[in-house]
Amino acid sequence: MGADEVVTAEDGTRLWATRGGEGAPVVCCHGGPGLWDFLGDLAGLLADRATVYRWDQRGCGRSQRRGPYSVARSVADLDAVRRHFGLERMALLGHSYGAQLALQYALDHPERVSALVYVSGSGIDARDTWRSAYHRNLRANLGADVDRWEALGDREQRTEAEIREWCVLQWSADYADREKAREQAEESATPWFGVNFACNATVNADVNRTSGTPELLAACQELEVPVLIVHGAEDIRPDWALDSLEQALPRVSRTLLDGAGHLPWVERPHAFRAVVGDFLARELPFHGR
Incomplete structure (x- = not known):
């Protein structure tokens, strides 16, 4: 990928950014909130x-540790990234919380978005409609590690190494292949940039304040940007949570990838x-070689 750049x-x-590949612009929004961009392998899959x-x-991550933190502030920062790179319009690809951020940007600035790829998001209903299922699935996937995960999570004071261990355990539940899950979670935590819990x-x-509101539903019903929803069939966040989003969007397609959890491009x-490459080639005004 390209060199590091500083977006103001x-x-x-100061926000860290980078670019690489060839073709129409696609801006990625990583998950979290409070984490960092871990979408390098995903970007590599689309680089041609x-x-x-x-x-x-x-x-x-590598951006300045400075608030304020809000979805609206993140939308404005995303627009600063767009301006920094001189993009009139762009496709957005968001993962997990980043999918919600990308969707909100598209709702606020549809004229600047050519397409939206919504990866492993959780839809637009109130979060309490699916959180209990998520927690059941999380604990089931943790198996014998659940006691250690709970013990680390309950500590009032944790070292950075203990925070990383807790994250690796929790992230291991996000993979469909349970034999490789811990190794894959370790890879996603390397390099380690720390978690901004205040941001989270x-x-x-x-x-939480906006999810499930009539205003969000109505805004999605008016969005004319083409949207691709991609979800892993074994994601511990239930696929049915996306039904209301799919039903609300006028221009939407949806793909469920078997044998994949929360990071389908990894598995x-x-x-x-x-599926993502074909969608981008179909919807963007031009594409790479």
């Missing part, structure tokens, strides 16, 4: 079909590349 947000906050832009959200709590509260790279 409207309030002067698109110019892929990645960035660390405010307060996260504040932005999640922001998301089903060829299938992921095919």
Whole structure:
């Protein structure tokens, strides 16, 4: 991928970004909130079909540790990334919370978005409609590690090594192949940039306030941007949580990838590349070689 770049947000906050590949612009939004961009392998799968832009959200990873934190602030920062790279319009690809961020940007600025790839998101209903199923699935996948995960999570004071261990355990539940899950979670935590828990709590509260509202539903019903929903069949976040989003969007297609959990490009790279690449080639004004 390309060299590191510094994007300056409207309030002067410095955001890390990079780009690579060839073709129409696709800007990625990583999950979290409070984490960092871990979409390098995903970007590599699309590098011969698109110019892929990645960035660390405010307060996260290689970006400046500085608030304020909110979905609206993240939308403005994403627009700063767009302006920095001189993009008039762009496709967006968001993963997990990043899918919600990308969707919100498209709702706020549809004229600047050519297409949206919504990967492993959780839909637009209130979060309490699916969270209990998520927690059951999480504990089931953790198996014998659940006691250690709970013990680390309950500690008031944790070292950075203990925080990383807790994250690796939790992230291991996100993979369909249980034999490889711990190894894959370790890879996603390397390099380790630390978790911004203040960002996580504040932005999640922001998301909770808007999820399931009539206003969000109505806005999605008016969105004319083409959307591809991609979800792993074995994601511990239930696929049915996406039904309301699919039903609300006027221009939408949906793909469920068997044998994949929350990071489908890791476990089903060829299938992921095919479905996302075909969608981008169909919907974008031009594409790579």
